[in-house]
Amino acid sequence: MPPPTDAQTFDLGDVTLASGTTLRGARLAYQVYGSLNADRTNAILYPTWYSGWHTDNEWLIGTDKALNPDEWFIIVPNMLGNGLSTSPSNADSPHDHARFPMVTFADQVECQYRLVTEHFGIRTLPLVTGWSMGAGQTYQWAVAHPEMVQRAVPFCGSSVTAAHNQVFLESLATALVADAAYADGDYAPDRLPVKGLRAFARIYSGWGFSQAFYWQEEWRTLGFTSLDDFLYGFWEQFFRDGRDPNNLLAMLRTWHAGNVGNTPGFNGDTRAALRSIRCPLLSLPAEKDLYFPPEDEQWASQFIPDGQVRVIPGVWGHFAGGGKNPVDTKFIDGAIAEMLARPGYVG
Template sequence: MPPPTDAEHFPLGDVVLQHGMTLPDAHLAYKTYGTLNADRSNAIVYPTWFSGWHTDNEWLIGPGMALDPADWFIIVPNMLGNGLSSSPSNQPPPRDRARFPFVTFQDQVACQHRLVTEHFGIETLALVTGWSMGAGQTYQWAVSHPEMVQRAVPFCGSAITADHNKVFLYSLGEAMRADAAFADGWYDPASPPLRGLRAFARIYAGWGFSQAFYWQEEWRRLGFVSLEDFLVGFWEGFWQDGRDPNNLLTMLWCWEHGDVGQTPGFDGDTVAALNSIRCPLLSMPAEKDLYFPPEDEHWSSQHIPHGDVRVIPGVWGHFAGGGQNPDDTAFIDAAIREMLDRPV
């Protein structure tokens, strides 16, 4: 499936990134759902996740759901590096492909903040929410702009990337780079490093879902008839479906270096950054998520003045937050509805 073409684009101009490089003539791709009301009080920001596009967030948006466009103005900004916003695959030389600069969660949110305030004139956000790297951006919004965010619901993600999580991310990057066709990032886009992408997919398969998911052969519920059928059809198919390797590595670096403590003003103090969050924040880790386990979110929550944790039950691991399992979707939707009903 090719990347979606229905995004709007907000020009950012030359963006000076946190690590000291300039991204010239940058742009942020986004999609909105619903109508902004007269006093601009019904806005929600729902960032994308690792490799995801705005269309991959639509499973949580719709009539009768908590994120109902009849009630809310939902902004889905595409992350820098995801192929729709400024990315290695669409940036002109000399900052294209392997020379695309490092981007942090702080950079992502700084650009999104400009979209929200400069383009839409929004001063407060009723909610920020997101899955996986979208959860990381949710935490970052709550730390970077506590005066704006009224409620936050990160799910299956974290405020700081744990070392065990980094082990997973290191293995993905090395699998891609080990393919000679990757050519240090200077491959022909028409001939991507397919062997590296397949290895990338096989590693991800062991982490994205839990051991119990495989024991119970839950992949059959997704329409696959054997384990190999699932590994090829779901995992290899996904990563070879319009995902550019350099884009993936850019987002991988951002994920690996996630830490709200690196927000300017906190000097690396993650606890102080968490303590600065003013809004009610409900974190929803998945019970058997292998790289964002509930223990990590309980640790973060104790440092957030109005923090709470609600564990998504079941065996779907990280993909409890991916919109694949109706039970998990209903659980997440109900929690978001409860938060939106909460007075501020």
């Protein structure tokens, strides 16, 4: 499936990143669902995840869901690096391709903050929520702009990328760039490093779902007829279908560096950053997530003044948050509905 073409664009202009590098003429692609009310108080922010586009978030939006566009104004910003917002695949020289600078979660959120405040004139967010890297951005919002966030529900993600998670990410990056066709990132559009992408997808297939998922052959519920059919039809097809390798690597670097403690003012102190969160925060880790395990969220929650953890049960691992399993979707939707029904932080 090619990238969607229906995104709206907010011109950021020149953006100086945490690294000190300036992205010139940067753009933030986004989509909205629903209508903003007169006093601009019904906006929900729902950032994208690793390699996902705004359309990949739509499974949790609907009139039968807590994220009901008849009630809420739901903003889905595309991360820098995902191919729709400014990314290696569309950036101008000298930041094109493999020369794209490091973008942190803090950089992502500051660009989104400008969209929300400058473009829409919004000063309060009843909810920020997101899956995986979207969860990382949710935590970052709660730390960087506590005066705006009334409630937060990160699912299958974390406030800091753990060392074991980083090992997984480094294995992905190493496999991709090992393909000679990668050519130090200057591959031709019609000569993608397919061997590297296939290796990338194979590594991911062993981490995205749990051991029990494979043992129980849950992939059959997705319409696949054999293990090989699943590995090719789900994993390889996804990463070879409109996902640019340099974009994948840029987003990996963002993920790898994730840590709310690096928010300006906290000097790397993750615990202090978590203690600064003012809003009720409900984290939803998946029971068998191999790279965002529940233990990580239980550790973080002890420092958040109004932090809770509710584990998504089952065998789907990280993809419990991917909208593929109706049981998990119902669990996440119910938790969001419950949070929206409780009082939120009002600055």
